[in-house]
Amino acid sequence: MPTDVERWKDEVYGNEIREHLFRFAEEGWDAILDDEEDAWFERFKWWGLYHQRKGQESYFMMRIGTPNGVLEPGQLRTVAEIADEYARGPVDNPEFGAAYCDWTTRQSIQLHWIKLEDVPDIFEKLEANDLTTQQACGDSWRNIVGCPVAGKDTHEHIDAWPVAEELHETFKGNDDYANLPRKWKVSVTGCDQGCGQGDINDLAFEPAEKHGELGFNVRIGGGLSRKEPRLARDVDIWVPEEKATDIAAAVTELFNDHGDREDRYNARIKFLVDEWGVDKVRRVLQEDYTDWDLETAGDDLRDQYTYNAGGHEHGDHVGVHEQPDGNYYVGLNVLVGRQGVEDVYELADLAEEYGSGEVRLTQRQNVIVTDIPEEKLDDFLAEDLLEDYSPDPHPFMRGSIACTGTEFCSLSIVETKNRQVRYARWLKENVDVPEGVTDFHIHLSGCTASCAQPQIADISLRGMKTRKDGEPVEALDIGLGGGLGENPHFAEWVEMRVPADEVPGYIQNLLGTYEDQRQDGETFRDFIQRQEEDALQELADPEETDYDDPYMHNTKMTWYPYADDDDMGDSPAPTNGEGEPISADD
Secondary structure: OOOHHHHHHHHOOHHHHHHHHHHHHHHOHHHOOHHHHHHHHHHHHHHOEEEOOOOOOOEEEEEEEOHHHEEOOOHHHHHHHHHHHHOOOOOOEOOOEOOEEEEOOOOOEEEEEEEHHHHHHHHHHHHHOOOEOOOOOOOOEOOOEEOOOOOOOOOEOOOOHHHHHHHHHHHOOOHHHOOOOOOEOEEEOOEOOOOOOHHHOOEEEEEEEEOOEEEEEEEEOOEOOOOOOEOOEEEEEEEEHHHHHHHHHHHHHHHHHHOOOOOHHHOOHHHHHHHHOHHHHHHHHHHHHOOOOOEOOOEEOOOOOOOOOOOOOOOOOOEEEEOOOOOEEEEEOOHHHEEEHHHHHHHHHHHHHHOOOOEEEOOOOOEEEEEEOHHHHHHHHOOOHHHHOOOOOOHHHHOEEEOOHHHOOOOOOOOOHHHHHHHHHHHHHHOOOOOOOOOOOEEEEOOOOOOOOHHHOOEEEEEEEEEEOOEEEEEEEEEEOOEOOOOOEOOEEEEEEEEHHHHHHHHHHHHHHHHHHOOOOOOHHHHHHOOOHHHHOOOOOOOOOOOOOOOOOOHHHEOOOOOOOOEHHHOOOOEOOOOOEHHHHO
8 A cells, every 4th residue: 555655745745736836825733724734744855844853843944955065156155144034943953043044965055944924935036046846855866975076176087066966957847757755865966076975875876987988887776874884785787978868767767657656665676676786786777777888887986986085085075186287176164054144155255256156065964155366265265164164174174064953853862963062073173183094084873764875984983872870861863984985884883872971982992993003094984994893882882971951851851852841841832924933823
């Protein structure tokens, strides 16, 4: 039998949701009947809107898709203006203020505290500046990811940006691909660094050469979600650039026809590849979905694949880098991917003053300012904003990634963003970085949905609950040794349900063991990978330190983790279009 979601989608889905969304915006929050909320909230995702969690009724997260992370001149300012005017909630975040932008691990943008009544005005402003929330969520093509400096990178074999653009224009808003069994994540990479993270996408195009021609090898069935991570499988297909859209359509149609619509947990193509095997996937593609002879795979050009490989990396694009045209791009570290709106305004100003105005977003939640002439570079690097968003950050700041957490997400079990900020600052002040370590990745995900991609970090943190001194507290599972480098490997989970305030002590002890036992300057990842499974659990113990965590209580049971009065009964939600509690109108 089809799931509830499939039934809801059969009734209304895709582009037609917009007219209903605008009707609700005009009539207000109360127009959504209680017994229809789940159905409409599921549909709204197709237009980039997630309803926020319990205690925040009537407020939404809005996701803006930016294909390949490219924000063209003027677009970042547009995003800042929308955040400033429409994304201010009833209470401030203590670290980031009243309004802010989140840069995501899929090169998108998320805004919070969006009111339904404001959606038409926001859409008008976005679309006037060639931005959209269309298919930023939902069971369809999601935001296309790839090397964030495609077309501006000395490491690339193919400029993949035109390919990503064509895929975006072909499949976004296309009714033929609007209702898939589940989300559909695509990566396009033309460089040898692997920074498109194709290994963890449903469909990946990666640079390859055949018969002296450059093109892409095709991989299918990667993903991290829940506790079922998979690396994308090589299906022995090579396509030239001009065939990328055709093979993407073929693979999407195969998934649409054969993906599981009766069990949403299994409705990802990684499970179909598990069931069929790569030979059958290729055969069915050839026989049923393509009208040309599929070429076998070409020579892989990822020979310098270093992204998150444990050593000195180019792939996160933080730092100062020369472009092929002689200009420079500068990657700025954004701790946990969140910037206050005033800083976003200033970043837009600096991009226009020193570069072309273009800004790009990375899968490491960072930002890149492109096209800076050499003669302006020193002045740009001297700007005050770069003291907070450094192109040369401390390793613990550089590698800190966190998902949305219980601040807004109904799935999350623990608080994440502000906690990871506190972790990074404490580690920077209290833990010596082992010699030669410049890149160290700590990813904190609030649940098993893996939005922070913890399985591919040096240290992986995953939200849980436990008891400490007889009281329920927030806790984290700890994994070690993940990465997507030359020998990709998912983290080994070695400690379970560690109280959150004992995690910094564990990391301190672990790095001490690494410093004492490493061989000939080996990377942390190599050190972890040479350990036997049993030995991994003996490397370090959790420990209390002077680190203080104000979020140890069950933040999921509060209406907002950072409010002075955070009980559910203190929530002002739901509110009307002016942000006033609706109950006050009665």
